[in-house]
Each structure stands twice: as structure tokens, then as C-alpha cells.
Amino acid sequence: MSVESAAPSRSNPRRAPAKPGSQSALRQSNEQRIVQALATGGPQTQAELARQTGLSTATVSNIVRGMSRSGTVTTSPTTSSGRRALSVALNDDGSVAVGIDIGRRHLRVVLAGPDYRVLGEEAIALKAGHTAAEGLDAAAELLDRLLAEQGIPRSSVLGAGIGIPGPIDRRSGTVVQGAILPEWVGINILETFGKRLGIPVFIDNDANLGALAQVTWGPHSSVENLIFVKVGSGIGAGLILNGSLYYGNVGITGELGHMTINEHGLICRCGNRGCLETVASTSTMISLLQRTTDRPLMAPDIVRLALRGDTATLRVIDDAGLAIGRAVAHVANLINPELIVLGGSLTDLGDILLDPVRRGLLRHAVPVVGESTTVCMGSLGERAEALGGAAVVLSQPSSILG
Known part of the structure; x- marks a missing residue:
């Protein structure tokens, strides 16, 4: 039995992550494109994989050979397209x-x-x-x-x-x-x-x-630079940089919820003052809205009240969204992501939350950064983090899983 801190890669499910920006990282990113294509589209020929992933046929052929040797995929001859070709499928060994x-x-x-x-x-x-x-x-x-x-x-x-x-x-x-x-x-x-x-x-x-789930299970497998923001009782971010999760020195990155938004604001549980969580977490939203009702509120109530058009709820969400947008703008100015994905318990709010986040981003980011960054809701809902956990396991070398 082994226990390890996670170092997931978007690449070959049986290979350890490579240094970002290296040739190995590029290969792993290309491998993940193939894995995602097979996971969503089932068995395909190498020519079909090349068309779907945008990779050259030679690149696909080279990567498939390596994935076949590692046991990630299986290959078999096929004539389904009218000519002899090699069909590629993910290897389901019952694990x-x-x-x-x-x-x-x-x-x-x-x-x-x-x-x-x-x-x-x-x-x-x-x-x-x-x-x-x-x-x-x-x-x-x-x-x-x-x-x-x-x-x-x-x-x-x-x-x-x-x-x-x-x-x-x-x-x-x-x-x-x-x-x-x-x-x-x-x-x-x-x-x-x-x-x-x-x-x-x-x-x-x-x-x-x-x-990790967004680029493994979700529709963003081709995105190399992404910020995932989970909004819940706390607010945290996961950073995909050049195709790999970024961990920093000891693994404590993406603490977006503890970015100072108001230096004269409330004391945060971390000990600092005016953190993003003190103005935009679901706990803060509930605390503000609880003043308007005698009934105990939970995160789903925020969504229910907003979709019903409750004025107070819409204002609380708008203020929170602007604060989140301001925080991610500062991160976007540093790393210039292609995509910002919002996740957590409020994804059903859709544009009710997305619009103020976008406004906050555009207001506080360098114009070219804000205008070139897409903001969207995650498509995996509240299962994203568990799916990411499974992806971590599938990304480990077989020697570790042993």
C-alpha cells in the first residue's frame, strides 16, 4: 500500500507528470487529447483521432504506440472505413x-x-x-x-x-x-x-x-491555461498552466478566497482582514440573506431565491460576483488564462453569477487580458472534485499503484 500527495497530470494515465513547458509535457498534453477523444467518442482509427484532436497523423501514430506499450490503449485492425486501418480504444481491464x-x-x-x-x-x-x-x-x-x-x-x-x-x-x-x-x-x-x-x-x-476534472472529464481538454474557481463555504482556485496543475513550492496555491478585497473589512477565519471569502462565499451570502427571513437558509436556497427573482438575493449575488471578478482579474493579469471556469454549489445560477464576475474581470484586468479571457460555468456540477480525484488515480504510474 502507498500513500502520496497528488501530482496529477493531464497526460497518459500511466505516466508521471512532466516539467511544464518541456517536450515531455507537450507529449503528455497530446496524449491527454487522445484519451479525451477516446473517452468521449469511443474506439476510433488513428486518422479519426488526428482529425478530432487537431494533431498530425504521424504524431497520433507515435503517441498511440507508446500508449499501447504502457497498456493505456489497445489496438486492433479494422476495415470499418472501407480500408484497412488500426482501431484504437482505451484499455478497460476491469480496474x-x-x-x-x-x-x-x-x-x-x-x-x-x-x-x-x-x-x-x-x-x-x-x-x-x-x-x-x-x-x-x-x-x-x-x-x-x-x-x-x-x-x-x-x-x-x-x-x-x-x-x-x-x-x-x-x-x-x-x-x-x-x-x-x-x-x-x-x-x-x-x-x-x-x-x-x-x-x-x-x-x-x-x-x-x-x-483537473475540467480538462480531463469536461469539454476543455484542449485548454492549456485555465483557472477553476470553486465558490462554496470557502473560495479556492485550481490553476492549469501550460497543460499541468500548478503547485508552487509546497503545494499551497490558488488560495483565492484569502486575497484581500477590502483592507478595512471583516476579519477572516485565516486571521487576515477583508479576504474575498468575507464578501463572496456562500456562507457570507447566507449570513446576509438570513436577516431577511426567520427560516434557516442553505446554499441551494440562494439559487432558488435568485431564480425566483428575489431582489435582495440578486443584489447579494451581484456584489459577490463583482468581488470574485476583481480577484480573478489580478490572477489573470499574472498568468493570462484562456478560460476561467466557475464551479461549486452555485453553478445553476448561470448568467446571474457569470455577468457580475465578467464585469469585475473587465473592470480590473488589463484590457487585452480581460477581453481575451472567457468566463463560463463548469459543466460537471458538484461532481467535478470527485471526478478529479478519480483522474488523479488514473494519472499515476502503475509502479505507484502496484
Whole structure:
């Protein structure tokens, strides 16, 4: 059994990530295009893959040979197009990757095959303030139930990628100060989960996994530079730079929620003043709206009230969106992304949230950056982080999964 901090790559599911900007990184990015094409379109000839991915036939042929040797794909002769060709398919060997997303009030587990098909999925509610032991027990029980329902033996499980809503020190696999789950701070999640689940475990920040999901499971596999912003009880970002997740020095990146928006604002849970989370998280929105009703509100109520046209809710969302747009503008000025994807529990708001985010971006970004950056809602909904966890497992070398 092994436990590792996650270092997912968008590339060959059996190869370790390469240094961004290198020839290996370019090859891995091209491999991921082929994986995505096969995952969405099924078996195809190399000529069809070349047309779909925009790669040359020679490049596709070279990459497919390597992927075939590693066991990522299988090839077989075909005459379906009227002439003899080589059909390429993702190799489904019966193994299963597990993605686990643990939030302040929710738990989601996803099972996925090596062909990137979702085999099973379930989400349950967790009580706020749950301990790491309680969250772990719930995850283990839900995983066992899903495996039993799908008739999948534990021996077929490759490993589990686990997303946590807070900064993870990649050197130790420990949740550090400032997490949405304060009861988890200082606990070595790698060791604890690895022993409890009995399978290889990979740990990462949930926003990083959400970003990975957008370019692995979502429609953005060809995007090389992307910011994924998860808006929930906290606000975090995952950064895809030159085709790879960016981790920085010790893995604590994308803490967008702790960017100062108002230096005279409220004290944040991180100890700073006026952080983005104090003006734009769902917790803040609920706190503001709670003054208008005696009924306890939850994040889904924000969506319900907004879609109903509630004036106070629309104003709260507009203010939050402008603040988020301002924050991502500062990041966009630094990295010049092609795409900014919003995820989390408010994706059903659509343009109600997107419009103020776009206005904030255009107001605070360098004009050419703001105008050339697309802002959209994620298409994977609240399952993105769990899908990203499964993608982490599928990206690991077989020697690690061993």
C-alpha cells in the first residue's frame, strides 16, 4: 500500500507528470487529447483521432504506440472505413479508480474505469463540524456500499484520490491552518486514510481536483491555461498552466478566497482582514440573506431565491460576483488564462453569477487580458472534485499503484 500527495497530470494515465513547458509535457498534453477523444467518442482509427484532436497523423501514430506499450490503449485492425486501418480504444481491464470529495457538509464518492466511464456515484450529507475520523468512516462505508452495488471486488480498486477543502502541505499530506474543516487541521490525511481504506491514497485540495476534472472529464481538454474557481463555504482556485496543475513550492496555491478585497473589512477565519471569502462565499451570502427571513437558509436556497427573482438575493449575488471578478482579474493579469471556469454549489445560477464576475474581470484586468479571457460555468456540477480525484488515480504510474 502507498500513500502520496497528488501530482496529477493531464497526460497518459500511466505516466508521471512532466516539467511544464518541456517536450515531455507537450507529449503528455497530446496524449491527454487522445484519451479525451477516446473517452468521449469511443474506439476510433488513428486518422479519426488526428482529425478530432487537431494533431498530425504521424504524431497520433507515435503517441498511440507508446500508449499501447504502457497498456493505456489497445489496438486492433479494422476495415470499418472501407480500408484497412488500426482501431484504437482505451484499455478497460476491469480496474477501478475512486474519487472522494469531502466538504464541510457533504461527501461524494465516484467509481470510474480506466476508460473514464463513471461506474457508480453517490453523495450524502455530513454534519457541520465533523471530525476527520467521522468523515473517514463515512467515506469508507460509502465506498464499500458502492463497490458492493456494482459487484466490484476490492482487489480491482487502483486507489483513491481525495479532495479536501483547504490548503494541503504536499510535503506531509497534512491539512494546514485556515481550512474549511478546522477539525482536520494538523491531521496527516495520507496516513490516516491510507490505513483505513487499505488502498493507495492521493490527497489534494478540492479546487485543484476541480480544475483537473475540467480538462480531463469536461469539454476543455484542449485548454492549456485555465483557472477553476470553486465558490462554496470557502473560495479556492485550481490553476492549469501550460497543460499541468500548478503547485508552487509546497503545494499551497490558488488560495483565492484569502486575497484581500477590502483592507478595512471583516476579519477572516485565516486571521487576515477583508479576504474575498468575507464578501463572496456562500456562507457570507447566507449570513446576509438570513436577516431577511426567520427560516434557516442553505446554499441551494440562494439559487432558488435568485431564480425566483428575489431582489435582495440578486443584489447579494451581484456584489459577490463583482468581488470574485476583481480577484480573478489580478490572477489573470499574472498568468493570462484562456478560460476561467466557475464551479461549486452555485453553478445553476448561470448568467446571474457569470455577468457580475465578467464585469469585475473587465473592470480590473488589463484590457487585452480581460477581453481575451472567457468566463463560463463548469459543466460537471458538484461532481467535478470527485471526478478529479478519480483522474488523479488514473494519472499515476502503475509502479505507484502496484
